[in-house]
Amino acid sequence: MTIQVEVIETSSLGDRSYLAHDGRVAVVIDPQRDIDRVLALAGRLGVRVTQVVETHLHNDYVSGGLALARVSGAAYLVAGAEEVAFDRVPVADGDRIAVSGQMWLEAVGTPGHTFHHLSYVLAGPGEPAGVFTGGSLLFGSTGRTDLLGAEHARPLARHQHASARRLADLLPDGARIWPTHGFGSFCAATQSDAVGSTIGREKDVNAVLQLEADDFVAHVLDELDAYPAYYAHMGAHNAAGAEPIDLTPVRPADSAELRARVQAGEWVVDLRSRKAFAHRHLAGTLSFGLDGPMATWLGWLAPWGAPVTLLGDSAEQVAAAQRELARIGVDRPAAVATGTVEQWAGHDQDLLTGLATATFADLAAAHAGRPAGDLPMPGVVLDVRMGKEWRAGHVDGAVHIPLPALPERLGEVPEGTVWVHCGTGYRAAAAASLLARAGRRVVHIDDTYARAADAGLPITTTPEQETS
Incomplete structure (x- = not known):
């Protein structure tokens, strides 16, 4: 009997869900709300979903776990310490959950990302295959510890350190780790380009397994930046029990x-x-x-x-x-x-x-008094990247308003034509459209920030023009 783990990627949110099966029955871990993808996968594999498991109450998406359990008739496993408004199978540290005669999960208390976070070791005959780590141990990182409030960030960071060490001590170096977050999700403290990992690899590359507790806490708190405002609604939504998704067509507008x-x-x-x-x-x-x-x-x-x-x-x-x-x-x-x-x-x-677009080379030329084509001279250069990006280096003289703050702070943008940029162009496009809607004359710098210095623009780390 071979245990297989299928990845269900949600790259737009930087998350992964998983379906583990033995060819007959399956357990689903941390499913997204659009459960049709999970049901289709189970159908293609010819397996029956018998358990749906949550590592934690998610803060970055609405869970499909309750709906999937109800549709499939599966047991819905959620930490017993969580206060929820629906029936579930309560789970605690040390619980062993049989998926089939040859496949089971063992719950491991791993607080840190949340207070009641659980990881699940996947085992069969022989050594454990790996562990579903949710927002605990990620590829090269850990889940952020401030989502339940800034006042909890420090104690949760200390818990996160102990939890990661516990997993590393509990499992062999060859055990796979299957995290939910860390692929672009703001739930991760930092990002990694790795596509897979093991306990042994994390011992070599992950700060949580290399730094002592005090140093790790300082490190992880220093790495944190703002996270999406809608996160404030996700945990409460999931604790209440999300209703099934409705993807029926929306009324067209003329x-x-x-x-x-x-x-x-x-x-x-x-x-x-x-x-x-x-x-x-x-x-x-x-x-x-x-x-x-x-x-x-x-x-x-x-x-x-x-x-x-x-x-x-x-x-x-x-x-x-x-x-x-x-x-x-x-x-x-x-x-x-x-x-x-x-x-x-x-x-x-x-x-x-339309919207005027430019490159950082165009901005450098404008600064030198030689604007390209019909581009207007910049009255202000607006940097809409996040605070951590700004502090690492920015165009000298630029004004900083992070994109999430811009809708409420449009009135703070200095007068004149606004040349707006971000890190790659996507956020600057959103910012440019917000400014244009407010009646401002805008040039969208649709370019990669790494090219700013190559274009000859002066880069500084001084905070003199920072307004955030």
């Missing part, structure tokens, strides 16, 4: 409705690429391309519960965005529209506009 929603200042979101948006878009709409982490940034910036309208090239594009947003609890867009920008504008050319 051009008159789109115009009214834009004029009302609503979040009318263009899902096309930022290059397509810059070329031509419906004036007053906002750029959150589906080719990037749309749900993370839109969910972070838009006021919770505000109506969101989605614009896309096709019904497939809009449906994909609807799925992404439902994963973080933005359940039903107010309206959608597909087709061309001309159709969205009702073929009124006055309602269409």
